[in-house]
Amino acid sequence: MKVNKADIVISAVSPAQYPNTGLPEIALAGRSNVGKSSFINTLINRKGLARTSGKPGKTQTLNYYIIEDSFYFVDVPGYGYAKVSKTERAKWGQMLETYFTQREPLKAALSIVDLRHPPTEDDVQMYEFLKYHSIPVIVVATKADKIPRGKWNKHIKIVKDKLNLREEDDFVLFSSETGEGKEKAWSLIESYIKS
Numbered sequence: 341m342k343v344n345k346a347d348i349v350i351s352a353v354s355p356a357q358y359p360n361t362g363l364p365e366i367a368l369a370g371r372s373n374v375g376k377s378s379f380i381n382t383l384i385n386r387k388g389l390a391r392t393s394g395k396p397g398k399t400q401t402l403n404y405y406i407i408e409d410s411f412y413f414v415d416v417p418g419y420g421y422a423k424v425s426k427t428e429r430a431k432w433g434q435m436l437e438t439y440f441t442q443r444e445p446l447k448a449a450l451s452i453v454d455l456r457h458p459p460t461e462d463d464v465q466m467y468e469f470l471k472y473h474s475i476p477v478i479v480v481a482t483k484a485d486k487i488p489r490g491k492w493n494k495h496i497k498i499v500k501d502k503l504n505l506r507e508e509d510d511f512v513l514f515s516s517e518t519g520e521g522k523e524k525a526w527s528l529i530e531s532y533i534k535s
């Protein structure tokens with residue numbers, strides 16, 4: 341998709357604020373600091389639209405971005421950030437659960453993981469949660485630029501094995517730095533938007 345138009349619609353703290361246009365939604369899930377917001381920025385060629393930071397745990401709301409007036413990217417708060425209080429974490433968990441289990445326009449989830457490291461227990465849990473609720477998943481292993489090309493296959497295998505990636509789910513090797521995997525990610529996303 342060639343993106344000319346992209347805007348933040350709302351940083352939602354509660355379901356009442358989610359848009360009611362009925363347009364399809366593609367949600368991003370992943371550890372805090374893994375590169376979710378950077379993924380959005382790379383796909384839409386806009387460096388600063390989705391807020392990124394070196395500070396993990398920054399995205400604490402469901403951030404809706406409308407793309408080409410045709411669908412939403414939903415940037416979901418990152419999990420696994422140790423310094424977040426138990427109460428905060430429970431609140432996020434509730435928000436994520438409600439969103440992923442009850443959101444009718446949700447077409448697919450992008451499960452973003454770090455190519456450099458084996459997926460964490462949180463990553464595995466997130467993937468299993470999405471599978472359990474029959475939500476189509478596209479696994480995106482990002483920060484590929486940080487691994488030499490010659491080692492990509494080894495790392496890809498570790499990620500797929502640890503997640504026990506199901507055959508029906510797609511996998512994209514990605515880098516927000518180089519744009520690796522951008523075309524593939526777009527074509528998968530477009531197929532889910534149309535479905």
Ligand SMILES: Nc1nc2c(ncn2[C@@H]2O[C@H](COP(=O)(O)OP(=O)(O)OP(=O)(O)O)[C@@H](O)[C@H]2O)c(=O)[nH]1
Nearest residue numbers: 373374375376377378392393397398399418483516
């Ligand atoms: N080298 C490299 N750095 C990346 C890549 N993607 C993200 N980063 C960096 O990783 C850090 C975190 O990226 P974000 O996109 O803010 O991560 P996030 O998942 O949105 O984080 P939260 O909103 O806190 O959950 C930033 O410093 C990014 O510049 C990538 O593909 N390659």
Ligand SMILES: [Mg+2]
Nearest residue numbers: 376377391399
């Ligand atoms: Mg973010």
